[in-house]
Amino acid sequence: MCADIIDGNTIASKIRAELRIRAQALAAQDIQPGLAVILVGDDPASCIYVRNKAKACKESGIHSEVYNFPGETPQDVVLEHIQTLNANPKIHGILVQLPLPPHFESRRIIAAISVEKDVDGFHPCNVGALVTGHALFYPCTPYGVMMMLKEHSVLIEGQHAVVVGRSNIVGKPMSLMLLENGATVTICTSKTRDLAMYTQTADILVVATGKPCMITADMVKTGATVIDVGINRTATGSLCGDVDFATVKEKAGLITPVPGGVGPMTITMLMSNTIEAAERAIHANAF
Numbered sequence: 001m002c003a004d005i006i007d008g009n010t011i012a013s014k015i016r017a018e019l020r021i022r023a024q025a026l027a028a029q030d031i032q033p034g035l036a037v038i039l040v041g042d043d044p045a046s047c048i049y050v051r052n053k054a055k056a057c058k059e060s061g062i063h064s065e066v067y068n069f070p071g072e073t074p075q076d077v078v079l080e081h082i083q084t085l086n087a088n089p090k091i092h093g094i095l096v097q098l099p100l101p102p103h104f105e106s107r108r109i110i111a112a113i114s115v116e117k118d119v120d121g122f123h124p125c126n127v128g129a130l131v132t133g134h135a136l137f138y139p140c141t142p143y144g145v146m147m148m149l150k151e152h153s154v155l156i157e158g159q160h161a162v163v164v165g166r167s168n169i170v171g172k173p174m175s176l177m178l179l180e181n182g183a184t185v186t187i188c189t190s191k192t193r194d195l196a197m198y199t200q201t202a203d204i205l206v207v208a209t210g211k212p213c214m215i216t217a218d219m220v221k222t223g224a225t226v227i228d229v230g231i232n233r234t235a236t237g238s239l240c241g242d243v244d245f246a247t248v249k250e251k252a253g254l255i256t257p258v259p260g261g262v263g264p265m266t267i268t269m270l271m272s273n274t275i276e277a278a279e280r281a282i283h284a285n286a287f
C-alpha cells in the first residue's frame with residue numbers, strides 16, 4: 001500500500017480563495033478585518049512565522065499590525081499594549097506569538113486578550129468553551145487538521161483517533177475537536193508506556209511531540225490516516241516531522257508531509273478566524 005498525500009498547500013490555497021471573497025464582502029460594507037501580532041524577542045522561527053502571517057494577511061485582504069518588542073521588555077509593557085489593542089475597533093484579532101521569553105507568564109498574557117479577539121483560541125474562556133462544545137475560535141493548528149480531514153472525506157464518527165502529544169496549542173484541543181466530531185479518542189504522550197500498542201489501533205493518528213521520526217511504520221495500522229504536526233530541523237538544516245514519512249507512507253492510507261502538510265493550514269485558519277471575528281463584530285455592533 002502507498003498512502004495518498006494530504007497536500008496542505010493545495011487545501012490552504014482553496015480556503016484562502018474563499019476567505020478573499022468573504023473579505024471583499026466585508027470591504028463592500030467598509031470594514032477591513034484587522035489582525036495585531038505581538039512578537040517578543042527575535043527567535044528566528046517565530047520571526048519567520050510572524051512575517052508569513054503578515055504576508056498572508058496582505059494576500060487575504062486583512063489589515064495587519066506587527067509589534068516586535070525586544071526580548072527584555074517587561075511583561076507589564078506588553079500587557080498594557082494588549083489593553084490598547086483590545087479597545088481598538090480596527091483590530092478584530094490579536095495574537096501573541098509563542099513561545100515567549102522565560103520571564104513572561106504566557107498564561108497571564110493570553111488571558112489579557114479580549115475573548116472576542118482571541119483568534120488563536122488560547123484564552124482560558126475559549127478553551128473552556130471548546131470543552132463544552134461551544135468554541136468561539138478553534139485553535140488554528142487543530143482547526144487546520146480538521147479541515148484537512150474534511151477535505152479528504154475522512155470518516156471521524158465512531159473511529160479510533162489517537163493523539164500523541166498533550167500541548168495546549170495542539171494535543172489537547174485536537175483531542176477535544178476529534179471527540180466533538182464523534183471519534184473515540186486516546187491521548188498519549190511521547191512517554192506513554194508501550195506507545196505502539198495504542199498507535200497500532202488508530203484509524204486516525206495525529207502526532208505532535210516534537211520528536212523527529214518517532215512514529216515508525218511498525219507503529220501504524222495499515223490504511224490509517226496519519227497527520228504529522230511536528231516540525232523539526234535536522235542537522236543539515238532541512239525539516240522533518242515526528243513521523244518517519246518514508247516508511248509510514250508505504251503503510252498508511254492517507255498521510256501529511258512535512259513541510260507542506262499541516263504547517264500551511266495553521267496560518268490559513270488564523271486568517272479564517274480573523275475574518276470570522278470581523279464578521280461577528282458587525283453583528284455585535286448592529287444591536
Ligand SMILES: Nc1nc2c(c(=O)[nH]1)N[C@@H](CN(C=O)c1ccc(C(=O)N[C@@H](CCC(=O)O)C(=O)O)cc1)CN2
Nearest residue numbers: 049095096097098099120140259260261263264266267
Ligand atoms: N500564537 C501562536 N504561536 C504559535 C503557534 C500558533 O498557532 N499561535 N503555532 C506555532 C508556530 N506557527 C504559527 O505561529 C507555525 C508553524 C509552522 C508553520 C508552517 O507553515 N510550517 C511550514 C514550514 C515552515 C518552515 O520552513 O519552517 C510547513 O510545515 O510546511 C506555520 C505556522 C508555534 N507558535
